[in-house]
Amino acid sequence: MEIPVLPIEWEHFVPRHVPPYVEVDGELELVEAHFEMCDHEHVYPLLFEGPPGVGKTLCFAAFAARKKIPIIQADLSEDVRRANLIGKFVVVGNEVYFSLGVLPAAIEVANQAGGAVLVLEEISACPPRMQKLINQLLDWRFQVYVDEIGRVFRLRKGAKLLVGATTNPAIWGGTWELNPDLRARFYVKRFDYPPADKEKEILERYGVHNSELVDRLITLATETRAALRDGQLSTALSPRDLVQVALAYTNYVHRGMDERKALSTALRVAVLGKYEEDVERRFVARRIESIFGVRVPC
Secondary structure, three states: OOOOEOOOOHHHHOOOOOOOOOOOOOHHHHHHHHHHHOOOOOOOOEEEEOOOOOOHHHHHHHHHHHHOOOEEEEEOOOOOOHHHHOEEEEEEOOEEEEEEOHHHHHHHHHHHHOEEEEEEEOHHHOOHHHHHHHHHHOOOOOEEEEOOOOEEEEOOOOOEEEEEEEEOOHHHOOOOOOOHHHHOOOEEEEOOOOOHHHHHHHHHHOOOOOHHHHHHHHHHHHHHHHHHHOOOOOOOOOHHHHHHHHHHHHHHHHOOOOHHHHHHHHHHHHOHHHOOOHHHHHHHHHHHHHHHOOOOOO
16 A cells, blocks of 8 residues: 655745855855756756854755745754655554655755755764765655655656755764765855855844944954854854844844843843853853953953
8 A cells, every 4th residue: 555645845945035155265156057967867066164144054044035046944953853855654544644854855846846955054063874864865866766655756856855854063973974985975065154244244234334333243253253263162153143243232222222232131141142161151252342342240
């Protein structure tokens, strides 16, 4: 008896709202090229590698939004199982169905919509044994075999599926090494912290037009990045962190909070809160006081 597969509605995966994205080094053009090169016989997967908060996932999402195509995002972790990637049996009412995992589901969505993007988030967090399951989607086979129901999922002629992935460098911890055979299947693009002019543009795109605040935030971020390289901090501030500070400060002021208190509060919750070790918190608090002239309790 053939087990039916739960249907997938591709329209649900078309992004409705994507935050502003500022291209730094031709990455959107690269994504476009790899998407256009894909067909039912060829796959050109992209791996974006870089520190947290620099826009790796957002780049894929911005591309999907611009093309008005579905994007399937899979948050991988050490708890990922075969059921997450390939699928599992489920009971609906009195009937047994097979619910597709993210890999065959992405193929189905691309076949229905004509084109789609699959993003495997933090792929190096996926256990090595589970990483092996991804290989068949990234090489000449370009397919997913679902043994549980005896079906092979392939891209139909005329459809496109861009397979993307993101990962943080090993210094951030909490990750496995990528299997060499899996990494070798990707084209790798390195992301780094943007230069100051691009970071200013990012903040402006989010509606932050206080030039003094922007300059000081970038100064603080630059110092944390230097401290990370020198081993004084375990993490540095990213563009995402700076946007959080600026938006929090702006909203606190709009709600009637005193400007100095609003700045101190925003820096405490959006910057200092990211550091758990006391010695790191004291280091960052001193830099905040020096740059902004406000004290932030550790």
